[in-house]
Amino acid sequence: MRQNIDRIDRELVRLMAERGRYVHEASRFKANPAQVEAPERAEAVVRKAMTLAEENGLSPKIAENTYRTMVRSFIDYEQGVFAKAVAAGQTPWKK
Ligand SMILES: C=C(O[C@@H]1C=C(C(=O)O)C=C[C@H]1O)C(=O)O
Numbered sequence: 160m161r162q163n164i165d166r167i168d169r170e171l172v173r174l175m176a177e178r179g180r181y182v183h184e185a186s187r188f189k190a191n192p193a194q195v196e197a198p199e200r201a202e203a204v205v206r207k208a209m210t211l212a213e214e215n216g217l218s219p220k221i222a223e224n225t226y227r228t229m230v231r232s233f234i235d236y237e238q239g240v241f242a243k244a245v246a247a248g249q250t251p252w253k254k
Pocket residue numbers: 181182185195196197198200201204229230233234237
């Protein structure tokens with residue numbers, strides 16, 4: 160049983176890393192920190208995860224808590240990537 164949990168954790172973290180690379184990419188299309196935050200989109204992602212949870216027999220509360228924390232962390236990460244790009248003069252709308 161724990162072997163299965165460990166296997167799933169390896170897969171989840173691999174998928175989170177892949178997700179992170181796309182979040183990193185998304186920052187290139189943002190013009191300011193408010194666009195990085197994109198609260199409506201973030202909320203839609205959480206809601207979608209809750210619907211998917213219901214469809215898959217997972218508690219929507221677990222999906223909600225997990226996704227709120229995860230998306231918040233990705234936004235913070237993306238804000239960091241964005242701030243670095245601005246500091247380096249590498250903002251795409253200036254190219
Ligand atoms: C990745 C994006 O930026 C932020 C991070 C999101 C996420 O991790 O799902 C969603 C919306 C934004 O808050 C995006 O706008 O798509």
